[in-house]
Amino acid sequence: MASIENRLNLPAQQRGFTLIEIMVVVIILGILAAIVAPNVIGRIDDAQDARVQQDLRGIESALKFYRLDNFTYPTSEQGLEALVTKPADPNIRNWKSGGYLDRLPKDPWGHIYLYLSPGNNGEIDIYTLGRDGRPGGEGIDADVGNWDLE
Numbered sequence: 001m002a003s004i005e006n007r008l009n010l011p012a013q014q015r016g017f018t019l020i021e022i023m024v025v026v027i028i029l030g031i032l033a034a035i036v037a038p039n040v041i042g043r044i045d046d047a048q049d050a051r052v053q054q055d056l057r058g059i060e061s062a063l064k065f066y067r068l069d070n071f072t073y074p075t076s077e078q079g080l081e082a083l084v085t086k087p088a089d090p091n092i093r094n095w096k097s098g099g100y101l102d103r104l105p106k107d108p109w110g111h112i113y114l115y116l117s118p119g120n121n122g123e124i125d126i127y128t129l130g131r132d133g134r135p136g137g138e139g140i141d142a143d144v145g146n147w148d149l150e
Contacts, residue, residue, distance in 0.1 A: 093146035
């Protein structure tokens, strides 16, 4: 109990932190943030790219099951929606009840995935236009399609 009383009786200038000590801590935190932030931001782009690749693989697998059941891929007009709801086409007789996907995924930037059948890069093209939502682009804005899958 005596040590608490001694501490409370200290002059005001001996309690707390000095301005210099606080500034040193702020500078250290700023340096740490400058080192960590670029690494975290780069990892976000990597995670978005990995998500796109997983989505493309999943959609491509669903399209392959659709083709196994119906002997053809959905047309470009039917689009990827044919994986969720049965197309009105009377030639589609073996459409799986419940669909091939629960819902159509969106890319990490909120855009729908695009689909072409026949595709420009293969039998079918499934792709996203990247963050900017426009054809072309570089880096995170680049178009990514099932032809890019590793």
